[in-house]
Amino acid sequence: MSSPYHHGDLKAALVAYAREQMEHTGFDGLSMREMAKAVGVSHTAAYRHFADKKALLDVVATESFSELLELTRQGAASAPAEPRSRLQASGMAYVRFGLSAPRRLAHMFSSMEAPQASETLRAAGFGLFAFLEGLVGAGQAAGVFRAGDTFQLSRACWAMVHGLATLPSLTRLAHSSQELETALLSAEEALAVFLDGLARK
Amino acid sequence: MSSPYHHGDLKAALVAYAREQMEHTGFDGLSMREMAKAVGVSHTAAYRHFADKKALLDVVATESFSELLELTRQGAASAPAEPRSRLQASGMAYVRFGLSAPRRLAHMFSSMEAPQASETLRAAGFGLFAFLEGLVGAGQAAGVFRAGDTFQLSRACWAMVHGLATLPSLTRLAHSSQELETALLSAEEALAVFLDGLARK
DNA sequence: TCCTGGATGTTAACGGTGTCAACATAAAGG
DNA sequence: CCTTTATGTTGACACCGTTAACATCCAGGA
Numbered sequence: 001m002s003s004p005y006h007h008g009d010l011k012a013a014l015v016a017y018a019r020e021q022m023e024h025t026g027f028d029g030l031s032m033r034e035m036a037k038a039v040g041v042s043h044t045a046a047y048r049h050f051a052d053k054k055a056l057l058d059v060v061a062t063e064s065f066s067e068l069l070e071l072t073r074q075g076a077a078s079a080p081a082e083p084r085s086r087l088q089a090s091g092m093a094y095v096r097f098g099l100s101a102p103r104r105l106a107h108m109f110s111s112m113e114a115p116q117a118s119e120t121l122r123a124a125g126f127g128l129f130a131f132l133e134g135l136v137g138a139g140q141a142a143g144v145f146r147a148g149d150t151f152q153l154s155r156a157c158w159a160m161v162h163g164l165a166t167l168p169s170l171t172r173l174a175h176s177s178q179e180l181e182t183a184l185l186s187a188e189e190a191l192a193v194f195l196d197g198l199a200r201k
Numbered sequence: 202m203s204s205p206y207h208h209g210d211l212k213a214a215l216v217a218y219a220r221e222q223m224e225h226t227g228f229d230g231l232s233m234r235e236m237a238k239a240v241g242v243s244h245t246a247a248y249r250h251f252a253d254k255k256a257l258l259d260v261v262a263t264e265s266f267s268e269l270l271e272l273t274r275q276g277a278a279s280a281p282a283e284p285r286s287r288l289q290a291s292g293m294a295y296v297r298f299g300l301s302a303p304r305r306l307a308h309m310f311s312s313m314e315a316p317q318a319s320e321t322l323r324a325a326g327f328g329l330f331a332f333l334e335g336l337v338g339a340g341q342a343a344g345v346f347r348a349g350d351t352f353q354l355s356r357a358c359w360a361m362v363h364g365l366a367t368l369p370s371l372t373r374l375a376h377s378s379q380e381l382e383t384a385l386l387s388a389e390e391a392l393a394v395f396l397d398g399l400a401r402k
Numbered sequence: 403t404c405c406t407g408g409a410t411g412t413t414a415a416c417g418g419t420g421t422c423a424a425c426a427t428a429a430a431g432g
Numbered sequence: 433c434c435t436t437t438a439t440g441t442t443g444a445c446a447c448c449g450t451t452a453a454c455a456t457c458c459a460g461g462a
Binding site: 028090102106109110112113115138146152153155156158159160161162163164167169172186187189190191192193194195196198199201 | 228229230280303307312314330347349353354356357359360361362363364365367368373387388390392394395396397398399400402
């Protein structure tokens, strides 16, 4: 009886394996059968916990959004209590996540883009955006950022940060920790350019 | 003899079909067999022209990079001969492409990110970046953009534009032509924020 | 305590997929 | 004309996602 009939927490084990493995194989290279085997279970056991493959990967994406939100929160919290610094630190936490888990980040947005994305998944994504929007709004309220539609400016900011986090020329270079360091510095400089534009004129 | 034994130009037909269909099904939902059937040929005929599926899709990506380069060129050319306007018009052409062909744009970068991306594919991608770098460098030479490493600033600019081109597609706002119009205006505003930051201080 | 129903896991099967090998046909060129 | 080469077809293999039918375990009421 080295392996009992019931796994114990198959659902969590599958999600954890998928989340870890996604970085290696890419999310399209992950098969239900291989994941099941890796977790030590038969190739259809997962269907007791997930409607289909997409549902499993959606859970990974949703959890990753929560994780990213937490990272950006911590980034903002650990920065000087000043709008620009907070926004910058938060954005850099986002970029750091993108450099350390590019495939997963790509998957998060690719699954959100899907027409039948689950409501909880979309909520997780929008939660992340809402946090960013709060930072931008605070900067406007403090008179440090330019006036204008907060939603618009936040989207601009999101696009900048997301672009920095996903640009292949950056992610491709982030293999060694040395390269990761220079990539981060480069991203910080780029973000500073945008933040200069965001400042009140 | 409604269909002759030899297709005529199977290679081009497959690429054209894949390029068109990618927008509907997404690039992972495209199967060799289905494409072959759609073009009116047997399910392995494609292997006379492409080593494997990836090779076919790489051609689509490479051609799309050329197309995007051409669009950004035209955008710059049709703008007032002034660095900021040219860069803005060029970037907006990029964004327009992203809004009209989001799946294809995603595929272009996803295939470029792959470790075994073909050299011609990567060259096409870098060609696009080189053009952008030229625009940024011209602005610096004219004293309109801030001084600094041109490569760095260009990458910042690329990230901004790429983020704008990628992000709205996941907020799924660009379906009707009305929405596309407002999405473009929003992107233009966002790009303006960045360009303000890029300006000489 | 039994035993019964629901939760979880397994086995078998179906259609679909990428790809290779063997074969068939057409075009090109001596 | 005949042979070489390019192109297309058929058949097979292993793998994949998913469903249906069956097996096993656990929990809770008689």
